[in-house]
Amino acid sequence: xxxxxxxxxxxxxxxxxxxxxxxxxxxxxxxxxxxxxxxxxxxxxxxxxxxxxxxxxxxxxxxxxxxxxxxxxxxxxxxxxxxxxxxxxxxxxxxxxxxxxxxxxxxxxxxxxxxxxxxxxxxxxxxxxxxxxxxxxxxxxxxxxxxxxxxxxxxxxxxxx
Amino acid sequence: xxxxxxxxxxxxxxxxxxxxxxxxxxxxxxxxxxxxxxxxxxxxxxxxxxxxxxxxxxxxxxxxxxxxxxxxxxxxxxxxxxxxxxxxxxxxxxxxxxxxxxxxxxxxxxxxxxxxxxxxxxxxxxxxxxxxxxxxxxxxxxxxxxxxxxxxxxxxxxxxxxxxxxxxxxxxxxxxxxxxxxxxxxxxxxxxxxxxxxxxxxxxxxxxxxxxxxxxxxxxxxxxxxxxxxxxxxxxxxxxxxxxxxxxxxxxxxxxxxxxxxxxxxxxxxxxxxxxxxxxxxxxxxxxxxxxxxxxxxxxxxxxxxxxxxxxxxxxxxxxxxxxxxxxxxxxxxxxxxxxxxxxxxxxxxxxxxxxxxxxxxxxxxxxxxxxxxxxxxxxxxxxxxxxxxxxxxxxxxxxxxxxxx
Numbered sequence: 001x002x003x004x005x006x007x008x009x010x011x012x013x014x015x016x017x018x019x020x021x022x023x024x025x026x027x028x029x030x031x032x033x034x035x036x037x038x039x040x041x042x043x044x045x046x047x048x049x050x051x052x053x054x055x056x057x058x059x060x061x062x063x064x065x066x067x068x069x070x071x072x073x074x075x076x077x078x079x080x081x082x083x084x085x086x087x088x089x090x091x092x093x094x095x096x097x098x099x100x101x102x103x104x105x106x107x108x109x110x111x112x113x114x115x116x117x118x119x120x121x122x123x124x125x126x127x128x129x130x131x132x133x134x135x136x137x138x139x140x141x142x143x144x145x146x147x148x149x150x151x152x153x154x155x156x157x158x159x160x161x
Numbered sequence: 162x163x164x165x166x167x168x169x170x171x172x173x174x175x176x177x178x179x180x181x182x183x184x185x186x187x188x189x190x191x192x193x194x195x196x197x198x199x200x201x202x203x204x205x206x207x208x209x210x211x212x213x214x215x216x217x218x219x220x221x222x223x224x225x226x227x228x229x230x231x232x233x234x235x236x237x238x239x240x241x242x243x244x245x246x247x248x249x250x251x252x253x254x255x256x257x258x259x260x261x262x263x264x265x266x267x268x269x270x271x272x273x274x275x276x277x278x279x280x281x282x283x284x285x286x287x288x289x290x291x292x293x294x295x296x297x298x299x300x301x302x303x304x305x306x307x308x309x310x311x312x313x314x315x316x317x318x319x320x321x322x323x324x325x326x327x328x329x330x331x332x333x334x335x336x337x338x339x340x341x342x343x344x345x346x347x348x349x350x351x352x353x354x355x356x357x358x359x360x361x362x363x364x365x366x367x368x369x370x371x372x373x374x375x376x377x378x379x380x381x382x383x384x385x386x387x388x389x390x391x392x393x394x395x396x397x398x399x400x401x402x403x404x405x406x407x408x409x410x411x412x413x414x415x416x417x418x419x420x421x422x423x424x425x426x427x428x429x430x431x432x433x434x435x436x437x438x439x440x441x442x443x444x445x446x447x448x449x450x451x452x453x454x455x456x457x458x459x460x461x462x463x464x465x466x467x468x469x470x471x472x473x474x475x476x477x478x479x480x481x482x483x484x485x486x487x488x489x490x491x492x493x494x495x496x497x498x499x500x501x502x503x504x505x506x507x508x509x510x511x512x513x514x515x516x517x518x519x520x521x522x523x524x525x526x527x528x529x530x531x532x533x534x535x536x537x538x539x540x541x542x543x544x545x546x547x548x549x550x551x552x553x554x555x556x557x558x559x560x561x562x563x564x565x566x567x
Contacts, residue, residue: 078529080503146226
């Protein structure tokens with residue numbers, strides 16, 4: 001992970017395919033982050049998977065920038081290739097009022113549980129997900145635990161009864 | 162002695178029709194073969210599994226939330242408790258992610274010791290897998306032989322770090338402390354016996370015909386499906402995909418070691434078993450090489466604001482004392498940014514997504530637990546198999562619920 005020149009080539013290909021796909025680009029700590037408009041995330045993933053060899057979704061997770069920020073939520077996709085072993089990070093920014101993003105379960109099946117976890121922890125809604133329900137927390141849990149405004153110990157002691 | 166037929170009460174009516182052949186079985190969360198608190202809902206037709214739905218979260222303790230309230234160095238302790246069979250691997254993923262943000266240069270001796278311990282830990286983790294996997298399928302004695310070897314490794318880890326299951330040995334910028342006197346001799350003692358023990362496992366388990374018939378052709382997943390489901394580690398290599406981050410995305414100097422990446426093409430339980438058995442030998446080879454390379458030298462990076470000073474320095478130098486106080490009381494600030502660092506854990510790609518907002522506590526920590534993703538493919542492997550084979554398939558995935566639920 002010394003040079004990010006290779007990674008920038010993929011970004012160039014993305015731009016060539018559709019300039020609207022790359023909203024912003026960051027190159028930090030030897031890792032390249034592409035900020036993608038939320039309506040085109042599934043298309044971008046499909047393009048990178050089908051034509052650029054990023055055949056594995058290594059990780060998908062959410063992040064909360066804090067209740068005063070706008071856009072508040074981030075959904076972070078870590079793409080990996082089992083052929084050329086490069087990693088690329090995609091990111092979608094979402095506002096608190098409308099935390100909807102298209103699912104990528106149609107691109108990688110592994111996104112299923114990742115998206116359920118992100119929904120569980122942040123309340124991000126993945127449109128088109130086949131089975132969007134809580135995964136780690138109980139189904140009657142109130143709130144989304146990893147949001148910054150959710151207190152560390154919860155609102156009240158949780159009881160199983 | 163004849164019984165009059167008309168005396169039988171009417172509620173014992175004889176049913177002359179087929180019973181419902183389908184049933185839903187809830188397996189776990191306390192079932193010993195689910196390796197923790199995994200619950201499976203199985204839709205069965207006779208003994209055939211039609212549908213399997215894993216239900217997880219019984220061990221959820223909000224670790225990713227807790228990270229945000231702890232200083233960077235306190236987070237290391239939390240990582241120990243995720244995959245409790247591979248704590249040093251978790252330490253390494255977290256610590257290396259933080260070091261990437263801090264841009265620290267790790268001394269060579271520390272890197273070699275890290276590799277040494279990661280491979281010892283991998284052997285220990287595979288020993289637990291082998292023992293419990295065999296126990297699930299019905300072979301009891303491999304469990305004792307495997308745990309005997311694991312015990313020796315845990316003693317080595319204890320000698321170095323003071324902890325057996327929760328060592329927290331790797332610190333941001335290096336190691337907790339140098340190896341104790343006589344460690345190399347003890348490690349060599351273990352290494353002398355280990356190849357014989359491996360042979361013993363081969364004769365005990367691999368050559369066993371019952372074992373082979375329980376594992377061959379069971380729980381097949383193809384290479385394309387395995388990539389699609391995000392499988393990594395031995396599960397992916399058991400499907401014929403040669404991917405090992407130690408070789409393909411090297412870290413900690415793994416590129417300088419001579420080892421092979423075992424691959425088996427079949428994608429069944431047997432293939433995953435063979436990959437892990439062969440990996441044990443490769444890990445042994447790496448440990449031997451690492452031991453040979455050990456030379457005296459510093460074990461902590463030259464970053465006084467991040468790395469705790471030596472006790473001796475604190476008695477002599479005022480600035481060391483100040484740095485120690487500040488690191489312990491206030492922590493150290495980490496530059497703003499986000500990194501994802503992935504290592505090859507004992508179960509697959511162990512990734513740590515670390516995000517800093519410039520303060521002494523992380524903004525967001527996310528662990529890509531390989532067990533979490535590998536378990537997701539369980540329905541694909543087990544649908545269409547017998548219910549008894551589900552136990553074998555869970556064993557071959559080598560899951561740890563502490564990492565799945567976090």
